Amino acid sequence: MGMASQSRVRAPELAGAGWLNTGGARLGISDLRGKIVLLDFWTFCCINCLHVLDELRPLEDKYRDELVVIGVHSPKFTHERDARALAAAVERYGVDHPVVNDPDLSIWDAYAARAWPTLAVIDPNGYVVSTMAGEGHAQSLDRIVGDLVAKHRDDGTLVEGPGPHVAPKTADTLLRFPGKAIRLPGGTLMATDSARHRLVELDADGGSIVRVIGDGERGDRDGAPDVARFSEPQGLCVLPATVAARVGYELLVADTVNHRLRGVSLETGEVKTVAGTGRPWRSDVDFHAHDALATDLSSPWDLAWFDDRVVIAMAGVHQLWWFDPTTATTGVYCGTTVEGLRDGPVEEAFMAQPSGLAADGDRLWIVDSETSALRYIENERIHTVIGAGLFDFGHVDGPSAEALLQHPLGVAVTATGVVLIADTYNGALREYDPGTGEVSTLVTGLAEPSDIVPGETEPLVVESAAHRLVRPEIERRAVGGRRERVVRAATDIAPGKLTLRVVFEPANGEKFDDTFGPSTRLAVTADPPGLLADGAGDGTDLERELLIADGHEGGVLQIVAQAATCDSEAVNPACHLTRQDWGVPVRIVDGGPSTLTLMLRGAEPDDRGASND
Known part of the structure; x- marks a missing residue:
């Protein structure tokens, strides 16, 4: 599945408005010659982008002398264009690589990105060799980078050694980017000190620390308060006293980046995992009950006690889930995983990164x-x-x-x-x-502001x-x-019939996997809904014929695609699910293209890493 017949493309310049994590230096493509470069197009509001940050950490550590990851911050919201807000987000989410600010989406446009997140791999000679959208590409990227390292080390074009990352200084404050807070039964407050990966109990006014739970290092570890580790915890929920007495903990924590729920004894500070495997959820939607400790979660962001159970704002998959502490079971409560805004019965709803509950x-x-x-x-x-x-x-x-x-x-x-x-x-x-x-x-x-604790006044x-x-x-x-x-x-398209094609090629060493149902899925909606006269809805083919309705000048095509693969040669093959949501602004013009192509995962370098100019 090589690129031998594909013309190589020179990597466009990184002409941004400023740089972070470089000690003030501005980087160009020529400055990166000899390194394998991975561009990560992200925006700090986007939960899928935050997932990718976590997926890239092991890759950055493994190839620290050969690979340079550069975050290209191409914002969605107005607030995200603020350079100070971006600098705060880089610290908040522990981004340990250079970041270029792309407030006007000029780099985004130069690389033809259409989705957050998008990833582009550049070889040591400055050519783009692979692009992909969405999350779930860690193993594919590992293979691509490994092949490029071997090829360019052999031909002498790889420059090994430290990259251009320069860690910034962090201020010493009482808390660091706290996420959520809750009033405890005794009147004190508990806050998730998210950037320091711990819980902090504060006095009734929130001005001084009573105690700390968690050793302050990013990790995933149960145990005593000075041993336990979290990863960017967010939401909190105090269980009813009768429930807490049965399960042995009073406080529930959404341990967001670990994709787990953790139970905490308020008496001892002991932490234990009560839901989640540590793996991000990538499966099909069902509304059945499942063993909580055997079920994958996806960035739980907030918690609330409602209808005799805990409701979870499962930001990572645009749903609400429920968790029953007494039966240690969990399941989907609301949402289809399609990102959007649709009201109605909970099992048919569209949600979009639910982040707060009350x-x-x-x-x-x-x-x-x-x-x-x-x-x-x-x-x-x-x-x-x-x-x-x-x-x-x-x-x-x-x-x-x-x-x-x-x-x-x-x-x-x-x-x-x-x-x-x-x-x-x-x-x-x-x-x-x-x-x-x-x-x-x-x-x-x-x-x-990220949360509110109501008071008597x-x-x-x-x-x-x-x-x-x-x-x-x-x-x-x-x-x-x-x-x-x-x-x-906006992407120009022709009126009338439109062929939508989502490109996905399994990574080297993988094959499509239909063990748990069809290996691919494609869901299409539109804003306004009347933009599509035909072709909306779910299906299993990654190519579909759409019909653009008359009387529209443009709109947004909302597209969700996923593909399941597994290792083709392994005795116990690992399974992978790649998924991406696109919101593609379109403009309808006579003579426009009649095909819209989106890249879920493109071709990889072949075993020789060769491509023809």
């Missing part, structure tokens, strides 16, 4: 960060209160149908039933009153990028007029 009687409130939406579930149906879709956001108050948010991560309900929203990328605390249907702004100027806000919990002064005021939309270069 229970209020018969309602479960949710913030769906990628659709900048406030939603709730009641009687097994999901409803949207604020939010217009994947590409519309802003800062607008007023009637909820007209209001806009920007990537909210936290939600809480006051004693009076008012819903508070941590409107993260607007740096604001917002309020929705279910009685009046009105949305208003309570506080502005916050540094990436004023709430405490987790001001994540300011590394603290704060009780801000409420100054209710109306904000309106800032309506924004995700802007990316």
Whole structure:
């Protein structure tokens, strides 16, 4: 499955607005000659991009003298274009390689990227040799890089030794990018100190440390509070006392990057894993109960006790799951894994990176960060209160149908039933009153608020990028007029019939795997829905004929593709699932292309690493 018949492409220049993790140096393609380069096109709001950061860590360690990973930050939201916000995200998520800021998506366009994340491999001679979209490519990349190392070491074109990464200094603060917080039964607070991979119990006002759980190093280890390790923990949930007495722990933690739930004894600080295998979920959707410790999870981000069980905001697969501590079982609660905004029965819903939960009687409130939406579930149906879709956001108050948010991560309900929203990328605390249907702004100027702890008087806000919990002064005021939309270069297509083709080639040493059903899946929807007269829905073929409806100038094609493979030669073959969501803006023009091709995984270098110019 080589590239011998494929013309090589010179890697376009990395003409960004600035660099991080290089000690101030700007890097060009010529500066990287002799190294294998992996470009990771990402944006820090994107959970799939965060998955890839974690997937790349072992690869970076294995090939530390031959491989240079460069993050190309091509933002989705306005807030992500801020260089300071990007620098904070690089530290928050432990990015240990150079990052180039691409605020206007110029590098993105030069490399013809169409999805977050996209990966491009450049050989030591400066040619692009492989591209792929989505997550789940770690083993394929290992093979590609290994082959390139062998080939270019043999021909003398590989330059080995340290790369250009320069680690920045980290400030000494009480907390470091705290994610979520909760009031404990004794009145103190517990916060997830996410960038330091630990839990911190604070006094009632959040100003001083009472104790720490976790040794502060990234890892995955149960045990005593000075031994246990987490990896970027987020959500917390205090179990009802009767349940806690049965299971032996009071606090549940969403250990996000470890893809696990951890139970913590508040008396001893002992930590134990109660759900998740440590592997990210990559399977088919079912709504059955499963053994929690034998089930893969995917970036659990928040937790809430609702309907006599724990609900999990499973951000990594755009779903809600449930977990029953007493039976140690788990399963899907809401969502199909298709990223989007669709209301209705929970088993048919589209969600988009749910990141905050709050229970209020018969309602479960949710913030769906990628659709900048406030939603709730009641009687097994999901409803949207604020939010217009994947590409519309802003800062607008007023009637909820007209209001806009920007990537909210936290939600809480006051004693009076008012819903508070941590409107993260607007740096604001917002309020929705279910009685009046009105949305208003309570506080502005916050540094990436990510959670809210309601109080008898004023709430405490987790001001994540300011590394603290704060009780801000409420100054209710109306904000309106800032309506924004995700802007990316549109792809021209012809009216009428359109052939959609998703390219996927199994990695060297792999074959398609249909052990658990069809090896490939393709789901297509559109925004607006009427854009497609035919071709929407699910199927198993990675090529499909679509029919663009008359009367439209353009829109967005929302495409989800996945492919299952397994090792072809191994006695006990490992299985792999590659998956990607695309939101492709299209413009309908006479004479435009009648084929749309998307790259899930492209060709790899053959055993000789050779390609023809």
